[in-house]
Amino acid sequence: xxxxxxxxxxxGSNRVLRGVDLSIGTGTSMVIIGGxxxxxxxxLKCILGLVTPDAGSIRLDGRDVANAPRDExxxxxxxxxxxxxxxxxxxxxxxxxxxxxxxANRCPKAEAREIAVEKLRRVGLKPEVADLYPAExxxxxxxxxxxxxxxxxEPEIIFFxxxxxxxxxxxxxxxxxxxREIVSEMGATAMTIxxxxxxxxxxxxxxxxxxDGVIQWTGPIAEMDATPDPYVxxxxxxxxxxxxxxxx
Amino acid sequence: xSLTSPFAATxxxxxxxxxxxxxxxxxxLQAASHIxxxxxxxREFLNALMxxxxxxxxxxxxxxxxxxxALALQIYAGGARFNAESxxxxxxxxxxxxxxxxxxxxxxxxxxxxxSIAAEIGTMKVTEQIDALVTLSTDPMKYxxxxxxLAATLAVPVLVAVGDSIGxxxxxxxxxxxxDFNAATYLKNTVDFxxxxxxxxxxxxxxxxxxxxxxxxxxxxxxxxxxxxGVGRATKLAVVSASVMILAAxxxxxxxxxxx
Numbered sequence: 001x002x003x004x005x006x007x008x009x010x011x012g013s014n015r016v017l018r019g020v021d022l023s024i025g026t027g028t029s030m031v032i033i034g035g036x037x038x039x040x041x042x043x044l045k046c047i048l049g050l051v052t053p054d055a056g057s058i059r060l061d062g063r064d065v066a067n068a069p070r071d072e073x074x075x076x077x078x079x080x081x082x083x084x085x086x087x088x089x090x091x092x093x094x095x096x097x098x099x100x101x102x103x104a105n106r107c108p109k110a111e112a113r114e115i116a117v118e119k120l121r122r123v124g125l126k127p128e129v130a131d132l133y134p135a136e137x138x139x140x141x142x143x144x145x146x147x148x149x150x151x152x153x154e155p156e157i158i159f160f161x162x163x164x165x166x167x168x169x170x171x172x173x174x175x176x177x178x179x180r181e182i183v184s185e186m187g188a189t190a191m192t193i194x195x196x197x198x199x200x201x202x203x204x205x206x207x208x209x210x211x212d213g214v215i216q217w218t219g220p221i222a223e224m225d226a227t228p229d230p231y232v233x234x235x236x237x238x239x240x241x242x243x244x245x246x247x248x
Numbered sequence: 249x250s251l252t253s254p255f256a257a258t259x260x261x262x263x264x265x266x267x268x269x270x271x272x273x274x275x276x277l278q279a280a281s282h283i284x285x286x287x288x289x290x291r292e293f294l295n296a297l298m299x300x301x302x303x304x305x306x307x308x309x310x311x312x313x314x315x316x317x318a319l320a321l322q323i324y325a326g327g328a329r330f331n332a333e334s335x336x337x338x339x340x341x342x343x344x345x346x347x348x349x350x351x352x353x354x355x356x357x358x359x360x361x362x363x364s365i366a367a368e369i370g371t372m373k374v375t376e377q378i379d380a381l382v383t384l385s386t387d388p389m390k391y392x393x394x395x396x397x398l399a400a401t402l403a404v405p406v407l408v409a410v411g412d413s414i415g416x417x418x419x420x421x422x423x424x425x426x427x428d429f430n431a432a433t434y435l436k437n438t439v440d441f442x443x444x445x446x447x448x449x450x451x452x453x454x455x456x457x458x459x460x461x462x463x464x465x466x467x468x469x470x471x472x473x474x475x476x477x478g479v480g481r482a483t484k485l486a487v488v489s490a491s492v493m494i495l496a497a498x499x500x501x502x503x504x505x506x507x508x
Contacts, residue, residue, distance in 0.1 A: 050379050074385045085380040087372075089295075099384045102287070149384075
């Protein structure tokens with residue numbers, strides 16, 4: 001269980017998060033929606049410790065993450081970054097097996113490569129891809145490799161940051177399906193941030209809408225379309241008119 | 249505008265400069281401490297050693313060759329004014345190993361390596377690769393910074409030694425072919441007047457310059473702003489600051505090593 005209480009974060013005079021309260025149950029897939037620049041990525045980075053919140057508490061299974069041993073804490077997470085964030089200087093298999101080749105749970109190189117190839121196969125990539133470099137891959141393939149890296153060490157919690165940004169609708173659908181399948185078969189807790197409604201419908205068990213630095217609405221995906229919340233309605237229907245100011 | 253405005257502006261500039269100096273110093277100390285503490289990333293270190301040391305050899309060698317040749321011509325022309333042409337071999341050797349070898353070698357490495365390190369790490373930062381490293385339980389200071397700083401600190405003295413040799417050889421070529429020096433006499437004068445400390449001080453300078461270049465490249469890369477403009481600015485700052493710091497450090501080291 002991930003429990004966020006009163007998370008605040010400002011960059012200079014820009015108060016991005018103004019008191020975020022949110023709980024994500026173990027084994028559930030939470031999708032956070034919201035417009036560009038509303039602080040979705042900042043929230044996710046706060047949980048991972050990449051950004052330090054100004055106020056509030058983040059608890060993982062009841063334990064304050066600020067006091068948790070860093071490596072032990074991060075070992076429970078996998079993350080797919082918006083641009084995949086693959087290491088250019090390393091071949092694909094090395095990217096996927098990065099965690100397996102280092103740290104306390106390191107395994108022999110041959111075994112790490114075998115696991116990497118298996119994870120690549122799981123995301124629909126052939127073994128030949130393992131020896132290519134990230135620059136030789138298309139955007140969709142890079143996202144798949146990023147996904148393979150996120151699941152390589154079988155984490156309990158996986159974060160997806162805008163998993164379908166920059167992909168064509170068909171490839172976006174493939175990535176959404178892969179995420180849903182993998183999260184289900186691993187029984188992992190997932191947190192996805194996106195403003196792509198097709199991703200929301202494919203991936204989410206629960207949805208939370210972030211706007212003006214707070215969670216405006218949260219509930220099961222089944223209740224999203226019927227909610228009278230004007231923020232959610234404007235966002236999911238893509239209306240220019242409503243409480244969310246649009247710049248034209 | 250009040251009367252105190254110029255003082256306030258000066259104060260802000262001084263405080264900002266001191267803050268930057270403090271940040272760079274802390275960064276350099278952190279880099280040094282990470283070099284000494286495990287885990288050690290051998291593959292990254294060897295890769296950095298190749299990039300910084302081996303691939304800088306051509307540019308350092310060519311710089312030294314032409315500098316040695318030009319130095320021989322200048323000293324000959326200057327020495328001729330008071331019949332001291334015979335000092336060419338010894339002055340070329342001392343000038344190369346004490347000053348020109350380390351300083352020009354350091355500046356060429358600064359241009360080539362500080363820019364490349366800053367651009368590489370800056371790009372990694374803006375494409376979230378550094379965040380990815382952290383989420384994969386890998387400390388960027390250990391994985392990216394420490395191997396590069398160690399490699400530069402070890403590689404630049406070797407580059408300086410090679411540059412010294414090539415520079416002296418450049419002077420020898422010009423001396424023998426253009427200035428009609430006897431080859432054996434030229435070599436004898438070079439060896440006779442060169443002392444161990446002349447060479448060693450240049451190598452120590454090289455190590456300090458190598459450390460400086462890598463620290464400035466890594467520091468500006470890690471603090472790179474967003475986008476192409478941010479990376480470009482980081483690259484420019486890395487080269488400029490590394491070059492200025494090399495020249496400043498050279499003066500300080502020369503004072504320490506050779507002032508009476």
